[in-house]
Amino acid sequence: MASAFASALRREARFLATHFWDLALVTWVPLALMALVAIQLSAGVMRELPIVVVDQDGTAISRELTRRLDAAPGVSVVARPGEMGAAERLVRSGKAYAVVLIPVDTERAVLRGATASITTFYNASYSTPAGAALREVGNVVQGYAAALAPTQTAAVAGPGKVRRPPIAAQSAVLFNPQGGYELQLVALIHPALLHLIFMVAAASALGRELRDGTIGTWIGDEPPARAAAAVAGKLALYLAIFTGWGLLAIGYVAGLRGWPVAGSVAMLIAGYAAMYLAYIGVTLLVVGLTLTMGKALSVAGLYAGASFAFAGAIFPIESASAFARLWSALLPYSAFAKLLAEQWIMAAPVTQSARQLLAMLAFLLVGGAIGLPRYLSAAQRPETWGRR
Template identity: 40%
Template sequence: MGEALAAVIRRELAWLRGSPWDLTLVSLAPLAVLAMISWMFVASVAERLPVAYVDQDHSAASRQLLRNLEASPRIAVTERPVDLADAWPLIRSGKVWAIIYAPPNTEREILAGRKATVFVYQNAAFYSLGAMSALGASEAIAALAADMAPRLAQGRGLPLPHLAAPHVQSTVLYNPQLSYEWFLEALLQPGVLHLMMSCVIVMAIGRELAEGTARDWLGERPLIALAGKLAPYVVIFTGWNLLGVGWLCGVRGWGVHGSLSALIAGQLLLYASYAALAALVVLGVKNIATALSAVAIYGGPAITFSNATLPTIDAPLFTQIWSRALPFTAYVELQMQQMFMGAPAAASAGPLLALLTFTLIPFALAALLARRLLHRSAPEAAP
């Protein structure tokens, strides 16, 4: 089995060496794309986004703040942890997009005529979601400022000027500089490369179909032949993505804050999944132009529907299903956890399992189509 797989890989690499056009598509073209993206970045309204509220003041003011937060159309208080230590795992796991913290003595500071601080910690790894959550929290706190002072003054018999409403201190997590380079470049690298690889694989398999060499490629073991055909491209484009990560996280100094091993595994499965899907499409339609259109329609909008730029929470059901039907969505979740948020590797088990599923099922279906193609071409090869 190992020798048969190696033979198919050698055959594909020999083709690449002998075809300047195909070699350019897997070498100079990805390099140019990465260079362009690096050069570019070197220098729908979300509603009911889940947030956590930590109330350690337990006062009339903090209870009013909770009511304001719950009334906000932008956010929903889905978690009430006892303290901040219990809140951090919630934001790292993606269960909430922001943490609102009312510290002890918030109301006492207000009654003493001093500025009290309510803290908002937003998850800027998911830039739009974190920003929208922080905005909703800020609006709720501003509403508290408008309505709390006169009510407290009346209830306690204090002059209104004696009361000072709390101000907001918003702390940005995981992307404190709000850098487009860190956020968008890390997102665009795999987003563009996986689409390029899908097109290359469509042309690589389509060439065998168009030139009538499919039987020579498939031999007697179509599953191994399919794996050998896809493997070089999966490895090459994973390598290019890792080069991009090295530039961004190493040379540019952003760093990988979680598990590098989990990130590499996720990238390998990302490209393996899209390779299997591209193979399935071209073997199914048996037409290069149609297959190229299909993989472009499927892979092109991946960034948009990945939850990284525009949230799909509370979107139409079709949009949510489409988002989850894309391997890129699972990968982005893993990348955010490991590159940005410093989550433990175990937190990415779900996305890794999703990517593995996206790889195995299309590959198995593509192998069945390859076997059927081999059987159909057998009579033609007979003397």
């Protein structure tokens, strides 16, 4: 079995060395995609998001609020039109994400001791940047209100009436206190890209033997144990290559970009390996059931390509439909995303993340138990060869 494993590994390595695009799929294509994502999200946090201020009051308080908004790191006041129609056109043209309206008599209401209302209109078509801009505007307005409250209360009711609020809300960020999108997204998108390419490469490696009719000469005369070892040797090369890409992804974010791993690096590496093993199981299942390279590649693209959206790492899966929750549970990437958050950001106990490893390895056992025998039997059935 060891010789069958090693022979198949060398055979696959020779194939990659002589086929440009198959080699590209596991070398510079992953590197190019990972670099593209890294460059796009290298800023880490969103800064200088454009907003528009419509100051209908034109007083010292409204001008100070506008100045504070422009000085805030998260937003930038790019225009100060006099009416809402012009502000709306700026938002529709994509030049701003939000409009802050300071209505007439804002300062008069403050001086009378009443509460002035500042309205923010934001473009929810771009939910992430608009939401960030909305939070920044809210923080600035609340901060300015807190600064105005003591002086205005003293001016209206007298210094003796000024006292601190009886109750104050305090928030503490448990994980990712920097609010870094680089840590949140790059650490997730890199494995999302890698597992998609990995499944396509594995399906191609197994499917081409059927398509080209070479599966018979490769393992057709081998006993089942040696044939299974040969399949393992073929796929082991891809497992080693993509585990290396996983190490590079961790090294880039943690080492080069300085986002330290709060938990166990070894568990993260084990998570990458378990994720690839899980997709080997799924690939064996798909190829074994279809016995066609074209269909296997189509299913691989659909199945692995949808993982990021349904993993629950960005969009909460708890409030999704029953189908979405079921689909999320049927994706190995969902378990990997949980393990990544637990170990990289939350410093969860290793025993807790071990459950995610077991969940991923279950895909290998189930998929391999169903798909591998069908794939091995196809080596002795010439009628299954040559399908596109």
